[in-house]
Each structure stands twice: as C-alpha cells, then as structure tokens.
Amino acid sequence: MEGVKTEKIHSGKYCNSLTQYQRRLSRQVTIGDLPLGGTAPIRIQSMTTVDTMDTAGSVAQVIRMVEAGCEYVRITAPSIKEAQNLEAIKKELRSRGYHVPLIADIHFTPNAAELAARIVEKVRVNPGNYADKKKFQVIEYTDDSYDAEVERIRKRFTPLVKICKEYGTAMRIGTNHGSLSDRIMSRYGDNPLGMVESALEFLRICEDLNYYDVILSMKASNTQVMVQAYRLLVQKLEEEKLQPYPLHLGVTEAGEGEDGRIKSAVGIGTLLEDGLGDTVRVSLTEEPELEAPVAQMLVDRYVGRAEHQFIEPAIEIPYDPFHYKKRKSAEVENIGGSNVPRVITDLSRLNNPEYKDLKSIGHFYLPELDKWKMNDLGADYIYSGRQPVPFMLPNGLKEVMDHACWINADDKVNKMPLLTVDEYVGETERHGNLNFLLLQLKDLNDLLIQKIKTDRTLVLVIDTDNDHAMPEQRRFFISLLEQQIDLPVIIKRKYDDIQDEKLQLYASTDVGGLLIDGMGDGVWLSTERLEKQERADWISTTKTYNNLSFGILQAARTRMSKTxxxxxxxxxxxxxxxxxxxxxxxxxxxxxxxxxxxxxxxxxxxxxxxxxxxxxxxxxxxxxxxxxxxxxxxxxxxxxxxxxxxxxxxxxxxxxxxxxxxxxxx
Known part of the structure; x- marks a missing residue:
C-alpha cells in the first residue's frame, strides 16, 4: 500500500501496524517435525481430558483430536508416573501412524518435567508454580533478597533447560494470571506486568544458557488482562532486545457453549487482528476435539487478510493499549457518559414483522396483567428502519427508524431518527434530544467534523465495509480522539448469511476488540438473514443477535448482565x-x-x-x-x-x- 506512514504507538510498540494487517515475524521453533512461528501457518492445538495413566483412552482421544484438526496435543503430567506413561502413549500413537507432537503439561513437579522432556517434543511449565508457592501472602523484599529468590529459581530451573537442549525438546513458558506466585505479586502486583515479569525471569535463564526453543503465553480468564499482558510481553521483548519468541494464544477457563466461544474470540481475536499469535488453543468446557474447529475458524479469517482496503495510519495513538480506560464520551439521553454500553437490536429486515412478539429480544408481554416485563438481556433500542412499530413500546425500550420515515411519523418524540451524512449535513429536521448519525471512516471530513463537534443531541453509529473491520473502526475512534470529539459511539457491524458459530467468533472479535480498549458506547449487530427467513426462524435469529450483543459486552467486561x-x-x-x-x-x-x-x-x-x-x-x-x-x-x-x-x-x-x-x- 502506497503512502503508509510509520506509526508511533503509545507507551511502546506491540504490533507492526494498527491499521495494516501484518503478522508479527517471530522466531521459528520446530516441535517434533512441525515448525511453529516464523512464516509457518498459525497452528492449532488442544489438551486431552482422559487420565494420563489410561494409555488406551489417551491414545484414542489424541487420535480424535488430530482428526478434528489438532496439530499439537498437550497431556498433563502431574507426577513422575504420568510423565513416564507418556512414553507408552507416544509409542502406541507412532505404531498407529500418528506422529503428532506431544506436549507435557507440568505445574508443581520439576522432576516430572525433567523426565517428560526426554520423552515428548515439548514441555509446558507454569512459572507461578514450578518453583514457587501461592498462599496469597504479601512478602517484603529488598533488591538483594529478591535477587536471591531469582537465583533459587535459576538453580531449580536450569536442569530442565539443559535436558531440553540435549534432547531437542521445545518449551512453553506459560504464565497464568490466576497462578502468579506470592513473590511476583508482592514485587510487581496482580496485573499484566506481573504476568510478563513472571515469564521473563524464566526466559532470561533460558537465554543465559543459549536455549531459544521457547514459546510464550500470557493466559487469563479476564479478556482485558489477557490482551494487555500479551501486548506488554511483545513490547518488553523488544525493549530488552530479546528474541521475538512465538506466542501461544488462549483465554483460560473460557467456559462452555456460546459464552466460551464469545470469550475466547474477544481475547484471541483481538490479538490476531494485530498480527500477534503463532498457535491457538481455545479452552472450552467440552470434549477437546470440539475445540480445534473453533480455533481453526478464528485463524482462517486471516488468510489473505493483508489484501484489505487501505486504512490511513495513525501517527500517534492517543490511548494506552496496556491499561483499560473507557473513552470519555458525552452523555446523550442514556447513551455515553457513565452509562453502560447500550444494545440496539436490528428488526428492520423482518418479512411481515409482528413486533408484538418481542420475547426474542428480552421483552415479555403479560396479557393477564396487560403489562411488559424485561429480563437481563432486554434490548435498549430496536431499529425498525422503514417499518415502524405500530404500538406503544414497553417502558425502557426505544425505537430508532430511518430519518425519511421518521419525518412522517405520528410520534416524533418517542421515536428517534437515524440520519445519513447527506441528511445531516443538509440541515433537515431532527429530534430535539437524540439523533443517530450513520457513517464510516471515509465520511469524516473537515465540514462534518465541525458540524458534529458541538451537537449535544448526536450519537454516532459507525459502520465499515472493510475486511479489516476492527482496525478501520479503531482508526475512526483514534480520529475522534485526535479531533477531541467526545460524542458517544455505537459500534455497528453487519454480516452475510453465515452460520451462528462463525457469527459469534467474528462479531466477538470485531466488537470486543474495540471494547477491550474502552471504545464504544453501544453495540448494533445487523444481518441480511432476516430477509430470507420465515417468522419462526427470525424469532430465533433475533434472539441469537440480541444475546450475542450482551455476551460480547460481558466477555469484554464492559456490561455484566448475567452469571x-x-x-x-x-x-x-x-x-x-x-x-x-x-x-x-x-x-x-x-x-x-x-x-x-x-x-x-x-x-x-x-x-x-x-x-x-x-x-x-x-x-x-x-x-x-x-x-x-x-x-x-x-x-x-x-x-x-x-x-x-x-x-x-x-x-x-x-x-x-x-x-x-x-x-x-x-
């Protein structure tokens, strides 16, 4: 792309570009016969759930995982006996023609790690409990006493590094937010910096011993913490002039079903958008062979992504990507300011709409009481387009319609217009308190910027047709910050007729990636599917989209609406x-x-x-x-x-x- 400018990223560099898709070029590490990082494809992996001492059961499960798309398989080795049985599992797999690299998962037992490193292709160690303990104690350290603790870890960890070097075994240094040691938490805090330093202590030992077959991970169940930790890790590696080690991405303890997929995509997808990540594991409370297809859907979205439409680079990044802070926005009615992000559910494409049935968007009509009830997933607004709702909506639910339709509405007070840029610039009639303006990044120009800056009735609805959707919309927010425009913003995304699981992953990435950085005062998911569906199907579809919006907000930790x-x-x-x-x-x-x-x-x-x-x-x-x-x-x-x-x-x-x-x- 011509005219690309160098970006200066706030507080340090964590990706090649915020606007042009470029995968981070990491050091390549070969695990067994399968390379990871560098120019190799983003790899898929998962972990067995069968007791490691059950050789036949473990082998059968590994085979199912491989056939589902796993390229590496991790197996727990909590003690010496399980580590030893990895040999039997590996032997049986090889005899049956399966040469998938195996990874031993180690936590509290260095002796098990040292044995496993002689058997399998990779070991995973958790710095928080490999040589430390966690009792939630606050410990005061001097520099000397802390250095002594690091030296103690060096002595405990060095034998494993030497074995890995001798046997050609790779290693993942996998930090988990929840298992940071008391020592790290006392020194650095229970935060992304503590996670990064926990890994770097072990990594520096590896480099001192000239061992570089290392993969790093920064997992957390909190997506904000997880994303910030990976970004900070990349920055610290560059800052300390360490090798650009490959990254294993994952949201730990993501859960099951829809919630697990949404949460995984918010965390993993946000990093993939910025070109970070060399292998992915989606952690679902389901059978492990169901994880690989989900991970593959996330990864496949970036094949050919580099050919997306041009987005103007950001010269400076006016927000901190390493700490969460919500973008400051004005309050317009109940949108923006200190309000939770709002949900707009799109009903504009319904065939023969029967609005009376709003159960699918969380609003229940009780005929015996002649009143409405709303559950925790009740939409805040509905968009009716050019098909106005013919009855009074329940309290708390408001209607947005196209401006051309609103002009002729009987009730211009309780219904709000959605204006195009031409309608807005043309000084047409507007609502006295709340107007929505639909626009894309390309619509921002000096004239429009001057008109919207002082409009205290305006909520922006930002859309995009770019395949690199999240970065383009992020660039829109950066432009608002640069121009000191504090209008609230609804993030709008539309999708073709795609299956629900893909929809969950794509929308969670596109919208969640912005929410993670404090951008967005609401969510609006739109679809073409409703035009093609009968009534029974659109009820299910509108529920899917409405619940997905709330699920994304919850996964990004910006609006908690359910358990x-x-x-x-x-x-x-x-x-x-x-x-x-x-x-x-x-x-x-x-x-x-x-x-x-x-x-x-x-x-x-x-x-x-x-x-x-x-x-x-x-x-x-x-x-x-x-x-x-x-x-x-x-x-x-x-x-x-x-x-x-x-x-x-x-x-x-x-x-x-x-x-x-x-x-x-x-």
Whole structure:
C-alpha cells in the first residue's frame, strides 16, 4: 500500500501496524517435525481430558483430536508416573501412524518435567508454580533478597533447560494470571506486568544458557488482562532486545457453549487482528476435539487478510493499549457518559414483522396483567428502519427508524431518527434530544467534523465495509480522539448469511476488540438473514443477535448482565465430570446477574486460576469438593452430591442470592 506512514504507538510498540494487517515475524521453533512461528501457518492445538495413566483412552482421544484438526496435543503430567506413561502413549500413537507432537503439561513437579522432556517434543511449565508457592501472602523484599529468590529459581530451573537442549525438546513458558506466585505479586502486583515479569525471569535463564526453543503465553480468564499482558510481553521483548519468541494464544477457563466461544474470540481475536499469535488453543468446557474447529475458524479469517482496503495510519495513538480506560464520551439521553454500553437490536429486515412478539429480544408481554416485563438481556433500542412499530413500546425500550420515515411519523418524540451524512449535513429536521448519525471512516471530513463537534443531541453509529473491520473502526475512534470529539459511539457491524458459530467468533472479535480498549458506547449487530427467513426462524435469529450483543459486552467486561462461569476445560487431573457439573451448577444459578462462579477440576486450576471468581467449586479429591468465597476456603471435603447445595448456601449467606422467577422460554 502506497503512502503508509510509520506509526508511533503509545507507551511502546506491540504490533507492526494498527491499521495494516501484518503478522508479527517471530522466531521459528520446530516441535517434533512441525515448525511453529516464523512464516509457518498459525497452528492449532488442544489438551486431552482422559487420565494420563489410561494409555488406551489417551491414545484414542489424541487420535480424535488430530482428526478434528489438532496439530499439537498437550497431556498433563502431574507426577513422575504420568510423565513416564507418556512414553507408552507416544509409542502406541507412532505404531498407529500418528506422529503428532506431544506436549507435557507440568505445574508443581520439576522432576516430572525433567523426565517428560526426554520423552515428548515439548514441555509446558507454569512459572507461578514450578518453583514457587501461592498462599496469597504479601512478602517484603529488598533488591538483594529478591535477587536471591531469582537465583533459587535459576538453580531449580536450569536442569530442565539443559535436558531440553540435549534432547531437542521445545518449551512453553506459560504464565497464568490466576497462578502468579506470592513473590511476583508482592514485587510487581496482580496485573499484566506481573504476568510478563513472571515469564521473563524464566526466559532470561533460558537465554543465559543459549536455549531459544521457547514459546510464550500470557493466559487469563479476564479478556482485558489477557490482551494487555500479551501486548506488554511483545513490547518488553523488544525493549530488552530479546528474541521475538512465538506466542501461544488462549483465554483460560473460557467456559462452555456460546459464552466460551464469545470469550475466547474477544481475547484471541483481538490479538490476531494485530498480527500477534503463532498457535491457538481455545479452552472450552467440552470434549477437546470440539475445540480445534473453533480455533481453526478464528485463524482462517486471516488468510489473505493483508489484501484489505487501505486504512490511513495513525501517527500517534492517543490511548494506552496496556491499561483499560473507557473513552470519555458525552452523555446523550442514556447513551455515553457513565452509562453502560447500550444494545440496539436490528428488526428492520423482518418479512411481515409482528413486533408484538418481542420475547426474542428480552421483552415479555403479560396479557393477564396487560403489562411488559424485561429480563437481563432486554434490548435498549430496536431499529425498525422503514417499518415502524405500530404500538406503544414497553417502558425502557426505544425505537430508532430511518430519518425519511421518521419525518412522517405520528410520534416524533418517542421515536428517534437515524440520519445519513447527506441528511445531516443538509440541515433537515431532527429530534430535539437524540439523533443517530450513520457513517464510516471515509465520511469524516473537515465540514462534518465541525458540524458534529458541538451537537449535544448526536450519537454516532459507525459502520465499515472493510475486511479489516476492527482496525478501520479503531482508526475512526483514534480520529475522534485526535479531533477531541467526545460524542458517544455505537459500534455497528453487519454480516452475510453465515452460520451462528462463525457469527459469534467474528462479531466477538470485531466488537470486543474495540471494547477491550474502552471504545464504544453501544453495540448494533445487523444481518441480511432476516430477509430470507420465515417468522419462526427470525424469532430465533433475533434472539441469537440480541444475546450475542450482551455476551460480547460481558466477555469484554464492559456490561455484566448475567452469571459468569469461569470453568476450566478439563484434563487428566480433573477429579469430577466437569461438563456435567458445570451444566448442573448453571441450571441452579444462571439467574444471578453479574455473579462469577469458578468451577475447577483440581487444585492446579484452583483458587489462583479462578482469581476473578466470587465463588469457587474446586475438586479436592475423589468425590470431594472444596468451596471458596473469593480466594478464601469456606468448606473443605464436601461430598460432591451435596456440594452444589452447599455452594448456594454460601451465596445466600453472602447476600447475593435472589429467587429464580419462572420466565417464558423461547
């Protein structure tokens, strides 16, 4: 692209360009016979859930994962015996013609890592618990005492590095936000900087020993923390003139179903948009062979992306990409300012619309009481286009229509116009309090900028036709910041007739990537699908789009409207049926708006890994559960058959329980 300018990124550089898609060129590391990083494709991987001592079961599951698209397979090795059994698993796989590189997952046991490194193609170590402990203690360090701790880690870690060098084994230094050691948290804090420094301590040891077959990861269940940590890591590698090591991307404990996919895409997709990432693992509380196709959908979107339409580069970036801060915007009615981001649901394309049925967008009409009720996923606005709603809407729900239709409306007070740029510049009639202006980045010019700057009735609705959609809309926000325009902005995205799972991933990436950086006062997802559907289908489609909008806002941590489940994806360490238990807990608690519940299969994914959770349900032995409030143990060794009831009692005692109401199901 001609005319590309050099970008100066606030607080340091974390990607090649914010507006032109360029994949970061990392150091290439070969794992087995399969290269990772450099010019190699972005690789797909996942992790087994079968007990590692079950050789036949592990082999069968690995084969299913490979056939689903996994290019690397990780297997837990919590102790020496599991590490040793990796040899049997590998031998059987090779004898059956499967040469997929295997990765040993290590946490508390260096001796298991040292054995596994002699057997498999890669080991993963977690700096937070490889040589440290976590008791949530605050420790005061002098520089000398801290250096002594780092030297202690060097002695513990060096044998593994030497074995990896000798056997040609690769290593992932995988930091998890929830398992930062007390030492790191005391020195740097419970934040992205602490995550990065935790990995860099181990990485510097590797470089001192001339070992470079390293992959890095910065996983968190909080998407804001996860994205900021990866960005900061890239900046620090460049700042310290370290090798550009390849990155393993993942949102840890993303959950199951739609929520797990949305959360994964918000975190992983945001980084992929900026060219970061060399391998992806989507962590779902589902069978591992279901993870690879989701990861592949995310990755495939960037094949050929570099040929997108030109976007004017940003010379300076007027926001901090390493810390969350919501863009300051004026308040126009209930949009912008300190209001939560709003949801606009698009009903303009309905065939023969029957608006009376608004259940699909969270508004329920109760005929016996002749009144409306709204649930936690009730849309804030509906866009009717040129098909006005023929009845009075329920309180709290407002209608937006095309300006040409609004001009002739009987009620110009309770309905709001959506104007084109030509209509707005043409000084046509407007609403006295709230007007929506639909525009794209290319529409911004000096005349329009001067007109909108002082319009206190205006909400911008930004759209794009660029394949590189999120960066173009991000560039729009940068332009507003440069021009000191504080109007609230609704992020609008439209999609072709694509399957729901792809829709979840694409929209979560495009919208979530902006929300992560504090950009956006609302979400508007539009589709062509409704034009082609019968009534029964459009009810399902409008519900999908409405719920997806709320799901993206929740995953980006900008509007909490439902219960959040921080559940690990299960592995050979899990002490109960994680999928069944998660479903059971969800059935009992999914009406608790804004409450976060961690569901962890074992203590490795225990209180640290669910750092964001209000309450925790953690396997502590066969048939035994430990229950947490935050990071505090409330009850130990609770029989699993009673554990959900006991969890609910803890929530009740904390004053966060509300009775579940029966609502009409769609």
């Amino acid at each position: 959040e489940y921080i559940s690990c994806p299960s592995c050979g360490r899990t002490l109960f049926d994680l999928q069944e238990t998660t479903a059971m807990i969800r059935r009992r608690t999914d009406h608790l708006k804004g409450v976060k519940i961690g569901i962890m299969g074992c203590i490795v994914n225990g209180p640290g890994e669910m750092a964001d959770a209000d309450y925790g349900y953690v396997g502590s032995g066969k048939g035994k559960i430990t229950l947490y409030k935050g990071q505090e143990v409330i009850k130990r060794s609770v029989p699993s058959e009673n554990a959900v009831d006991e969890l609910i009692e803890i929530i009740k005692a904390d004053g966060k329980w509300v009775a579940q109401e029966e609502e009409e199901k769609i």
